[in-house]
Amino acid sequence: MNEPHHYDLKKLEEYLPHRFENMLLDGLDVYPDHSSDFELTISEGDASGRDIFAESISPTLRCIPGPIGIEILALASCVSSGKPLPTQVVLLTGIQNFVQHAPLPFGTPMVGKVHLIGFKRFISKKAGALYDVAGNLLLETELTAALVDIDVLKNIPKQNQACIIDPNTFSCQSVSHLSWNKNPAFVLIDKVCPGPEFIGIGTFLDSPLTAKGHFPGKPILMGVLQLTAIEDTFFAFAFMGPKPYSPGHHRLYGNAVIKNQYGEIVCDCKGLVVQLTLGVPGLSDQAEVVQIARLGFRQSVKPGDTFFVSISLVDDEAHD
Numbered sequence: 001m002n003e004p005h006h007y008d009l010k011k012l013e014e015y016l017p018h019r020f021e022n023m024l025l026d027g028l029d030v031y032p033d034h035s036s037d038f039e040l041t042i043s044e045g046d047a048s049g050r051d052i053f054a055e056s057i058s059p060t061l062r063c064i065p066g067p068i069g070i071e072i073l074a075l076a077s078c079v080s081s082g083k084p085l086p087t088q089v090v091l092l093t094g095i096q097n098f099v100q101h102a103p104l105p106f107g108t109p110m111v112g113k114v115h116l117i118g119f120k121r122f123i124s125k126k127a128g129a130l131y132d133v134a135g136n137l138l139l140e141t142e143l144t145a146a147l148v149d150i151d152v153l154k155n156i157p158k159q160n161q162a163c164i165i166d167p168n169t170f171s172c173q174s175v176s177h178l179s180w181n182k183n184p185a186f187v188l189i190d191k192v193c194p195g196p197e198f199i200g201i202g203t204f205l206d207s208p209l210t211a212k213g214h215f216p217g218k219p220i221l222m223g224v225l226q227l228t229a230i231e232d233t234f235f236a237f238a239f240m241g242p243k244p245y246s247p248g249h250h251r252l253y254g255n256a257v258i259k260n261q262y263g264e265i266v267c268d269c270k271g272l273v274v275q276l277t278l279g280v281p282g283l284s285d286q287a288e289v290v291q292i293a294r295l296g297f298r299q300s301v302k303p304g305d306t307f308f309v310s311i312s313l314v315d316d317e318a319h320d
Contacts, residue, residue: 004029004036007079015079017089021049022213022222024072028079034126035115036080040072043107054106055182056284063103064110065182066288067224067231069139070095073128074224076114077143081124087150089215091297092223093123094144098292102138109133122147141292150218172201175236181284188229189309192236199310200233206303221301226267227289230256233309234274235287247279253315260299261306269295 007015007028016023030036042050042064054062071092078090104110114128129140172191180187185207189200204221214222234252238245252274258267271293277286301307 002031002033004031006030012079015083016075017215018075018213019216020213021046021052023048023075024050024068025075025079028076030080033116034080034082035113036076037111037113038076039109039111041107041109051106052183053186055286057103057181057286058283062106064106065228066098066100066104066139066290067227069100069104069130070098070141070143070227071222071224073112073114073130073139073141074143074145076112077124077126077128077145080114080116080126081119081145081147084147088147089150090145090147091300092143093146093297095227095292095295096142096144098139098141098289098295100139100288100290102132102136104130104138105132110138111135117142170199170201171195173240175200175232175240178236178239179285180235181286186225186228187232188225189232189236192233192240194237194240194242197310197312198233198237198241199308200229200236201306201308202229202232203306204301204303219303221305223267223297226258226297226301226307227269227292227295229258229307229309230267230269230272230311231274231287231289233311234276234289235285237311238276238278238287245276245278249280250276250278252276252313254311254313256309256311259308259310260301261308264299266299266301266307267295267297 012025025038026040028036028038044051053068055065057063074092084090111131114126117125117127123146125144127142130138132138170193172193174191175189189202191201193199206219254272256269260266272289273291275288275290277283
C-alpha cells in the first residue's frame with residue numbers, strides 16, 4: 001500500500017516546535033517512502049500571521065521570498081523523516097543545488113513535493129520543489145538536515161570572551177536610508193563596512209517577529225534568514241559599494257561567508273547567483289538569490305549574537 005498518511009495542523013505540531021507565523025504548513029500528506037506533498041496558500045490577513053514574510057515585487061504585487069520557500073520545504077522534509085524524541089530536534093544543516101525559477105505566489109496556492117535522496121545515521125538528504133497550481137516549477141532545492149540533541153539550542157555564553165569582534169572597530173555606514181521592499185523586521189543587517197571586503201553587520205534581537213515562533217523558549221535565527229542577510233548585503237552593495245549600479249536588471253555571481261562575534265563561521269555559501277532589480281519603472285528595488293551551488297550552516301545564531309556577512313564577486317554582468 002502506498003496510501004499517504006495525512007497530518008493536519010494539530011498533528012504537525014507534534015512533530016515540529018514551530019508555532020505562529022513560523023508554522024509554514026497547514027497540512028501534509030506523508031507516504032511510506034518518506035516522500036510528502038502539500039498545498040499552501042499565504043494571503044493578506046493570514047490567520048497565523050505568515051503574511052509578514054511577503055515582499056513587494058511592485059507597488060501592487062507581492063510574493064513569498066525564496067528563503068521562506070526553502071523553509072516551507074524544510075519543514076515538510078522534517079515531518080516526513082519521522083517524529084524526533086522529546087530530547088531531540090531536527091535542524092537544517094545545508095542547502096544544495098537551489099534554483100528559483102519564478103516568484104512564489106502570495107494569495108494563491110502553491111504545491112510542494114519532497115522526496116528522500118539518502119539517509120545516513122542521523123543525517124538525511126532530500127529534494128524538494130514548489131509549483132503553482134498549473135504545475136509550473138517555481139523553486140527547487142536539495143536539503144540536508146540533522147537530528148541533534150535539543151541542548152544545542154541553549155544560549156550558553158562562550159568561555160573565551162577575549163576573541164569577541166567589536167563592530168564599533170569597523171568604519172560602518174547605516175543602511176536605514178535604503179528603500180527596502182519588505183517588512184523592516186526582516187531587514188537583517190543595519191550597517192555595512194564598505195571597505196576592500198564589503199561586510200554587512202546585524203544583530204539578532206529576541207523580537208516578537210523574528211523569534212516568537214521559531215523554537216519558542218529557545219529561539220534561534222531561522223537558518224534561511226541567514227540567506228536573507230546575504231541578500232540584504234548584496235542589496236546594500238549595489239548602492240553603497242565601490243561602484244554603485246546603474247538602473248536596470250543585473251546578475252551577480254559570487255560567494256558569501258557569515259561569521260559571528262567570536263569569529264566562528266556561521267554560514268558558508270558557494271556558487272551564488274543574485275538577481276538585482278534597480279530603478280526599473282513599475283518594479284520595487286530588490287536583490288534575490290536565485291541560485292546556490294552549496295550552503296552549509298555551521299553555527300546557530302542566538303539572541304544577542306552579532307553576525308558579519310562578507311560577500312565576494314566571482315563575475316559581474318552589470319560591470320562588464
